[in-house]
Amino acid sequence: xxxxxxxxxxFMYFTMMKSNELIKKYLEFFKSKNHAVIPNSPLVPxxxxxxxxxxxxxxxxxxFLLGEPHPKGKRIVxxxxxxxTTDISEVGDETHLTFFQMLGNWSLGxxxxxxxxxxxxxxxxxxxxIPKEKIYVTCxxxxxxxxxxxxxxxxxRGLGIKEDHIFFLGKKDNWWGxxxxxxxxxxxxxxxYWNSDNKPKKDENPSNCKKFxxxxxxxxxxxxxxxxxKFEQLKQKNVDTGMGVERTVAVLEGKSxxxxxxxxxxxxxxxxxxxxKENKNSERIIADHVRASVFILAERVMPSNVEQxxxxxxxxxxxxxxxxKLEMQTSLSSVAEVVIETYSEIYPELKINESFVLxxxxxxxxxxxxxxxxxxxxxxxxxxxVKKIIPGKLSFDLYQSFGFPIEITKDLAKENNLKxxxxxxxxxxxxxxxxxxxxxxxxxxxxxxxxxxxxxxLHTATHLLHQALRKVLGExxxxxxxxxxPERLRFDFSHDSKMTDEEIKKVENIVNEQIKNQIEVSYxxxxxxxxxxxxxxxxxxxxxxxxxxxxxxxNFSKEFCTGPHVENTAELGRxxxxxxxxxxxxxxxxxxxxx
Numbered sequence: 001x002x003x004x005x006x007x008x009x010x011f012m013y014f015t016m017m018k019s020n021e022l023i024k025k026y027l028e029f030f031k032s033k034n035h036a037v038i039p040n041s042p043l044v045p046x047x048x049x050x051x052x053x054x055x056x057x058x059x060x061x062x063x064f065l066l067g068e069p070h071p072k073g074k075r076i077v078x079x080x081x082x083x084x085t086t087d088i089s090e091v092g093d094e095t096h097l098t099f100f101q102m103l104g105n106w107s108l109g110x111x112x113x114x115x116x117x118x119x120x121x122x123x124x125x126x127x128x129x130i131p132k133e134k135i136y137v138t139c140x141x142x143x144x145x146x147x148x149x150x151x152x153x154x155x156x157r158g159l160g161i162k163e164d165h166i167f168f169l170g171k172k173d174n175w176w177g178x179x180x181x182x183x184x185x186x187x188x189x190x191x192x193y194w195n196s197d198n199k200p201k202k203d204e205n206p207s208n209c210k211k212f213x214x215x216x217x218x219x220x221x222x223x224x225x226x227x228x229x230k231f232e233q234l235k236q237k238n239v240d241t242g243m244g245v246e247r248t249v250a251v252l253e254g255k256s257x258x259x260x261x262x263x264x265x266x267x268x269x270x271x272x273x274x275x276x277k278e279n280k281n282s283e284r285i286i287a288d289h290v291r292a293s294v295f296i297l298a299e300r301v302m303p304s305n306v307e308q309x310x311x312x313x314x315x316x317x318x319x320x321x322x323x324x325k326l327e328m329q330t331s332l333s334s335v336a337e338v339v340i341e342t343y344s345e346i347y348p349e350l351k352i353n354e355s356f357v358l359x360x361x362x363x364x365x366x367x368x369x370x371x372x373x374x375x376x377x378x379x380x381x382x383x384x385x386v387k388k389i390i391p392g393k394l395s396f397d398l399y400q401s402f403g404f405p406i407e408i409t410k411d412l413a414k415e416n417n418l419k420x421x422x423x424x425x426x427x428x429x430x431x432x433x434x435x436x437x438x439x440x441x442x443x444x445x446x447x448x449x450x451x452x453x454x455x456x457x458l459h460t461a462t463h464l465l466h467q468a469l470r471k472v473l474g475e476x477x478x479x480x481x482x483x484x485x486p487e488r489l490r491f492d493f494s495h496d497s498k499m500t501d502e503e504i505k506k507v508e509n510i511v512n513e514q515i516k517n518q519i520e521v522s523y524x525x526x527x528x529x530x531x532x533x534x535x536x537x538x539x540x541x542x543x544x545x546x547x548x549x550x551x552x553x554x555n556f557s558k559e560f561c562t563g564p565h566v567e568n569t570a571e572l573g574r575x576x577x578x579x580x581x582x583x584x585x586x587x588x589x590x591x592x593x594x595x
Contacts, residue, residue, distance in 0.1 A: 057104035140187030375402025392424020
């Protein structure tokens with residue numbers, strides 16, 4: 001998530017800055033530049049549901065980066081909660097986190113490179129007091145697709161950045177996108193803190209030297225890659241900037257690791273009080289995983305074997321294993337309490353959902369204890385035919401099915417005078433991680449790039465489905481999540497019992513009736529309080545801006561939403577439910593298609 005930070009010598013330059021102070025300074029600075037502060041979006045994406053979690057600040061803003069008008073205007077700023085799980089096995093070192101916060105400011109077809117770079121530099125030097133001689137920047141070197149970004153470099157020179165502080169790098173380092181095969185993309189310019197008393201050597205640059213600590217990135221979306229692979233200038237040029245809170249606080253506080261900053265210190269102290277054995281790596285894993293779990297649970301996601309619930313279950317169980325390794329005598333909920341206390345000032349939803357969060361962590365721990373017992377019985381049965389070495393495939397199956405870390409399997413093997421084929425286990429694990437990473441990348445690309453007409457139709461159909469379910473099952477029905485691909489929609493909703501065939505048929509008929517009636521789909525931007533009073537549905541536990549967008553499908557459906565939608569229900573075709581099932585306590589799931 002952020003580069004390795006080693007032996008930072010910044011105490012002489014900076015006063016100690018806490019994370020909340022950094023966030024407030026950033027938001028206030030861009031408010032002074034006429035940016036509207038928007039609330040952070042949920043970790044579980046509401047309107048880009050082809051991904052499991054929000055993974056970047058720009059993620060919820062894709063429709064607006066593609067041209068839809070934002071209710072708050074063309075200049076916006078926020079701090080966004082993010083989850084990334086592709087490197088979950090690396091958590092515990094100096095560089096990886098599962099949950100992180102991203103500060104970002106955006107221009108949606110308004111200002112461009114000059115303002116973005118100037119304001120970035122102003123904030124770093126005047127508001128964070130980073131010495132100018134410590135700042136180095138990178139720009140795109142150019143290739144057959146796009147020219148060298150001399151415009152950005154010229155702006156840096158005009159701001160006083162010396163020539164030997166400017167590096168030109170290729171697409172790997174200084175280009176963003178497109179997220180899929182086609183779409184918006186462009187060069188970026190990154191800012192680095194030079195973490196050394198000596199000047200960089202001639203062959204040292206931000207791509208090969210960890211003394212350069214990245215603290216800011218300005219992405220300039222000025223091109224569109226079309227289906228022919230050509231790069232064309234976009235009509236609406238956007239700026240997307242990002243500053244990682246955890247990374248920047250570590251720099252400002254002069255810490256060698258983010259776990260030593262105010263973001264983690266209270267959590268680490270609580271863990272140290274509860275354990276009998278010490279292990280830095282395990283303590284960090286517990287802190288990271290419990291922190292991420294708290295934020296996911298605060299959105300009422302429950303541990304399960306699918307989607308977000310599966311990731312949550314994996315985080316809690318992995319933390320539990322490490323807690324047992326350190327002989328922690330209490331529940332992980334004791335650590336979660338500190339996470340809630342530490343972060344609730346910025347994220348009040350943690351305090352609001354505290355009892356739910358703590359209860360679910362304790363419930364999952366009990367379930368995991370039971371799973372470990374089952375796994376132990378499987379282990380004892382499987383090793384009867386093993387002579388000397390337990391196959392890595394068996395070790396991996398125990399890990400995958402019951403959560404057995406390799407350490408537990410090795411201990412059990414030793415008790416039975418056996419060894420574990422760790423090389424084969426490692427190979428199985430790498431294959432699994434490669435598949436998981438590939439799947440994650442495909443989901444992320446799909447979520448950002450897919451604004452196709454088929455997706456718009458299915459997204460519109462979820463509005464009709466939501467209202468139809470409320471008519472047939474009752475007004476207790478609330479949307480709990482959705483997932484849309486160009487081929488089908490998936491819709492999760494609150495309901496305690498399996499739907500009957502008759503209920504399913506009624507819902508289908510209601511939706512198809514609205515399609516047959518050829519109803520216009522429209523939206524209106526209005527103040528939040530007015531939208532609430534209008535009866536528009538808004539069931540996600542999140543902060544809303546003071547101005548929101550409300551989509552209406554005639555007089556049938558009205559919901560808070562940011563798109564994408566069709567213009568008339570006649571475009572949808574015939575709606576058909578193909579499956580209805582339970583996914584968690586009190587939550588049902590419908591899969592449907594348009595024929």
